[in-house]
Amino acid sequence: MRRRLFRDDAVVLRVQKLGEADHIVTMLARRGGRIRAVAKGVRRTTSKFGARLEPFGHIDLQMVEGRNLHIVSQVEGIDLYGRRIAEDYAAYTAASAIAETAERLTPIEGEATLRLFQLTLGAMRVLAERAYPSTLILDSYILRGMRDAGWAPVLIACAICGLKGDHRAFSIPAGGCVCRDCRPAGSAHPSPSALVLMRALADGDWKTATASENGVRKEASGLIAAHLQWHLERDLRSLSLVERN
Amino acid sequence: MYEGALADLIEELGRLPGVGPKSAQRIAFHILSADAHDVDRLSDALKRVKQLVRVCEICYNVSEEERCRICRDGRRTDENICVVEESKDVIAVERTGEFRGRYHVLGGAINPLEGIGPDNLRIRELMTRLQAGETKELILATDPNTEGEATATYLALLVKPMGITVSRLASGLPVGGDLEYADEVTLGRAFEGRRVLD
Ligand SMILES: [Zn+2]
Ligand SMILES: [Zn+2]
Numbered sequence: 001m002r003r004r005l006f007r008d009d010a011v012v013l014r015v016q017k018l019g020e021a022d023h024i025v026t027m028l029a030r031r032g033g034r035i036r037a038v039a040k041g042v043r044r045t046t047s048k049f050g051a052r053l054e055p056f057g058h059i060d061l062q063m064v065e066g067r068n069l070h071i072v073s074q075v076e077g078i079d080l081y082g083r084r085i086a087e088d089y090a091a092y093t094a095a096s097a098i099a100e101t102a103e104r105l106t107p108i109e110g111e112a113t114l115r116l117f118q119l120t121l122g123a124m125r126v127l128a129e130r131a132y133p134s135t136l137i138l139d140s141y142i143l144r145g146m147r148d149a150g151w152a153p154v155l156i157a158c159a160i161c162g163l164k165g166d167h168r169a170f171s172i173p174a175g176g177c178v179c180r181d182c183r184p185a186g187s188a189h190p191s192p193s194a195l196v197l198m199r200a201l202a203d204g205d206w207k208t209a210t211a212s213e214n215g216v217r218k219e220a221s222g223l224i225a226a227h228l229q230w231h232l233e234r235d236l237r238s239l240s241l242v243e244r245n
Numbered sequence: 246m247y248e249g250a251l252a253d254l255i256e257e258l259g260r261l262p263g264v265g266p267k268s269a270q271r272i273a274f275h276i277l278s279a280d281a282h283d284v285d286r287l288s289d290a291l292k293r294v295k296q297l298v299r300v301c302e303i304c305y306n307v308s309e310e311e312r313c314r315i316c317r318d319g320r321r322t323d324e325n326i327c328v329v330e331e332s333k334d335v336i337a338v339e340r341t342g343e344f345r346g347r348y349h350v351l352g353g354a355i356n357p358l359e360g361i362g363p364d365n366l367r368i369r370e371l372m373t374r375l376q377a378g379e380t381k382e383l384i385l386a387t388d389p390n391t392e393g394e395a396t397a398t399y400l401a402l403l404v405k406p407m408g409i410t411v412s413r414l415a416s417g418l419p420v421g422g423d424l425e426y427a428d429e430v431t432l433g434r435a436f437e438g439r440r441v442l443d
Contacts, residue, residue: 015390015391019262019263020263021426043423044426050390054390054391055358055391055392056391082391082394083391085391085395086392086394086395086398087398088398089395089399089402092355092357092391092395092398093357096357096358097357099358100357100358237357237359237360238357238360240362241355241357241360242357
């Protein structure tokens with residue numbers, strides 16, 4: 001059987017060693033969704049491929065279709081964000097958490113998710129550009145990525161009865177903010193500023209988001225992480241390693 | 246399917262890095278047909294490596310004694326410490342003949358996606374060594390890939406406030422490659438041209 005050759009552009013999420021000199025590259029592709037491909041010989045120093053297939057970069061590649069793993073046959077860098085991200089430790093840990101979140105939000109390999117691809121690419125770009133503090137970029141990414149998965153926390157109404165308003169209590173099992181009447185036992189009562197920040201991050205309102213204080217950011221991060229992990233079966237390993245100072 | 250001792254051997258060989266099921270089978274049959282003395286030597290070597298080889302108590306390089314050959318060598322200077330990810334990288338740097346200081350083997354690179362953070366590497370042990378005050382320059386020779394660069398960034402942040410010069414191998418090493426595959430000439434040049442991080 002002749003294997004099909006195909007082309008796509010993708011963000012590299014994860015690179016793992018395979019055998020003596022190969023890598024398995026996990027990517028989120030514009031058309032192909034989450035895909036995995038083998039890059040042969042890239043760890044040898046004579047390989048021209050290696051630098052282009054590093055984590056967090058945007059690449060244009062040609063692959064030979066495989067049953068489980070595709071094989072990379074050609075690759076060009078579009079924007080190789082990896083190096084700039086690695087020069088800022090906080091950005092590196094945030095990019096790692098974004099990559100792991102992207103993997104977990106795409107449980108089925110090969111299923112197209114254009115919005116998540118664009119969101120992931122945008123997040124890597126602003127991390128590389130140091131446009132905003134990296135933890136804000138990560139939290140905004142998680143909130144917006146969850147929206148596509150249908151898990152976004154309800155922030156401008158009661159998650160139970162739908163009553164519109166800036167409700168003060170927050171319940172992770174209920175799915176977000178809850179009104180005084182619906183509020184289940186054990187609901188959290190975050191500071192109003194933390195909820196304002198979460199709404200700003202979900203909407204991409206960077207002016208409000210960057211004006212927030214550190215303590216408020218930590219509070220929002222905690223709620224966002226708890227909300228994400230509640231929807232995933234296993235914890236995200238990289239989240240606890242995110243540099244938050 | 247094979248059974249018994251042969252199946253066990255094929256399974257064990259198949260767990261080795263870079264050995265697929267076909268190679269495991271081929272090696273197993275090679276062992277089966279080999280001379281008994283040769284097989285004894287191989288099994289002896291396997292047992293001895295686990296009994297005798299440990300890590301150096303100072304630099305964490307592999308060693309058969311408490312301190313490795315490099316840490317015992319009185320002609321080498323304590324003023325320069327070269328940080329590498331793995332013991333095999335020590336061999337790679339030694340081949341260049343450019344370096345007369347000591348090493349520190351981290352045991353990997355920071356990789357949050359694999360659950361490896363600073364606490365999972367021998368970074369605290371490095372800080373303890375540096376606090377002794379002998380070190381003037383720390384050379385970061387982690388792999389020239391994203392994880393290696395990020396680990397270097399992290400270490401530089403930690404060490405520079407101690408007043409120690411921190412340098413990184415010069416570019417010229419292909420990005421994405423393993424340090425151990427760099428030829429000694431390229432790696433030697435990267436060493437000579439290392440840049441101070443500021
Ligand atoms: Zn309600
Ligand atoms: Zn030693």
